[in-house]
Amino acid sequence: MTLGPVLLVAMDGSVLFLAMPRINEGIQPTTDQSLWILDIYGFVVGSLLITFGNVGDRFGRRRLLLIGASVFGLGSLCGSFAPTPEILIASRALMALGGATLLPSALAVISELFENPVQRARAIGIFAATFAAGFVIGPIVGGLLLSRFWWGSVFLINIPVVVAFLCLAPTLLKEVKGTRPGKIDIPSVLLSAVGLLLAIYGIKHAATYGLDLLSGALVVAGTGLVVVFVRRQRRIPRPLLEIGLFRQHVFAVAILTGLLSLFVWSAAAYLSMTYLQSVLGHSVLVSATLAVPGAVVLTLSSVLTPRLVERIGARSALILCHFSMAAGMALLLFTNETTGVLFYIASTVVAGIGFGISFSLVADTAVGAVPESRAGAAGAIAETSNEIGNALGIALLGSLLTVVFRMTFPGDATGIAEFIEESGTASPAFATAQAAFLDGYHVVAALAGIICVALGLLAVRWIPRDTGAQGDPAASQQPVDTVNT
Structure with a gap:
């Protein structure tokens, strides 16, 4: 039951990447507004996750899940019929307000159901796999909807999940409160x-x-x-944020992994969908299908990460995570204006191994490093690193592509979507726009790969070789003195 909201939030993210070219055609946002449509969700969620993690710890997690699901559903309904970019941005912000309540509360409930560290690690692996599975289901369902209906239909797929959750959760989930009195x-x-x-x-x-x-x-x-x-x-x-937790090198590296892996993933996923549709000219449904192999690998990697950690330890798993992501980003450097599908698929498959490890291991690290009463807040730190990384990746790396595009394209357009709307793909300058986009795409891929390599080297240096291998990356270290608890 707690996995329903997780699936819902993940599907929403992957569908939006796929739908953005159609949204650009439908309500014609500026380049800046397009980025805000993508970014506002992550910014609002990232800003409020820790707050709502604390609220759930103090006042009840089931209640918060029910309120959050209702708000998320309302925002989805408003977004599906938004007539202007401004209203769509506001609707996405409302969805984010609900989403900020869902993830930390769901993760905290799971951590309370499984007190054994190994069982908890596997359960969180399933939690992460469900999140990853949303990225498999989202593009397929979204591609089918977008091939037959208007762009707003992709937001309506959230409504059945919300309704089912609101009907079943009051009966199937018990109310659980933490031991954290006091005000936010x-x-x-x-x-x-x-x-x-x-x-x-x-x-x-x-x-x-x-x-x-x-x-x-x-x-x-x-x-x-x-x-x-x-x-x-x-x-x-x-x-709201217990700084003392970051004194543990394992915890700090894991949270950095959560932040920067999503930083890389979100930018690569969004810009690759633009590449497949706007540069190579593939349809929405074909682009969605091409994303499935990587998403399947990511899902399997999330499920199998706890077993991998049991065998090789958290240190080796994190190192593998970073360098597989770097290799995946490097493969994107071989894409061009006419071919590149195979390199794109190979990139998502190779990088998917690392992304799956990150999604599973970061959450388990955070929850396992603190007392049960702080599970919501610790889970919120992990989810906050993911959500802020997700938002920052699209904003910063998307902005970097925009800068490179403006530097290399001789006209006034600030992005290939804007150029296509104004001039059409048959215009003589379209090839120049394709080349300008690819220049920026390759710069983003190179920088993303460098970030992943740097994280891998940090893991090699900071994480001790005797780090525990039982699903708890912090097992080999003494708990931090969290004086502020």
Whole structure:
């Protein structure tokens, strides 16, 4: 029952990557608005996951799951019929508000059902596999819908899942509360949310319109607020983010893995869908089908990661994770204007091994490193690293592609989708636009690969060789003194 919301959130993410070219045609957002349609969900969820993890710990996780599912369903309904980019962005923000309640509460419920570390690791592996399975189901269902109906139909697939969950959860799920009395620190919520939004908006504005005083001021202000947020977490008695957990090298590397693996995955998934449809000219359904092999490998990798960790240890699993992702990104460098499907499939299959390990191992690390009463907050840290990485990847690496496109394309267009809408694929300059997009695509792939290699080297250096191999990456270290709990 708790896996229903997980499947729902994952399907939504993968369907949106696939639907963006049709959304661009349907309501004609600007390049900046297109990125916000993709990004706003991750920004809002990332900003509020830790908050709602704490709320669930204190006031009840079943109640929060029911409220969150209702809000998510309402946002999906509004998004499916959005007539303008602004309304679609607002609908996605409403969906994110609901989604921020679903993931940490679902993960906390799973952790409470399985107290044995090995069983918990396997259960979280299934949790991660369900999340990955959503990326298999989403493109297939979305491709079928988009080939027959308008783009808004992809949001309606959430409604049956929400309705079934709301009908069954009150009966099948018991209410569980943590042992964390007290109020949520509202200033911390505002500092983290506003700081992140300001910084990313400044970066996106600079990439689309060029560096100016406004973009610089936004980045500086947003970064400053995030710094104040971190400093505040060290001082207050009940922080949203327990900084002390990051003193464990294994925990820190795992959370960095969660952040940066999604940073790489989200950008590669979104930009690859644009490549398949806008550069190679494949239909929505064909593009969705091409994504299935990699998604299947990712799902299997998530399921099998706990067994892999039992055999080779968390250290070796994390190292394998990083270098397989790097190899997958390197394969994207061989794509071009006429061929590249095989390299794309090979990339998703090879990188899918690493992404599956990351999705499964990061969550288990976070939950296993803290007392049961803090399971929701710890799970929220893991999910926050994923969601913020997801949003940052699309925003920052998407903006990097925009910068390269603007530097290499001689016209005024800021992206290939915008160019196609205005000039058409039959225009003489389309080949130039294809080349400009590929230049940016290859720069993004190269940078993503370098990030993965750097993470692998960090894992080699920071994680001790005797790290436990029973599904708990922190097993070989003593618990951190979380003085703020």
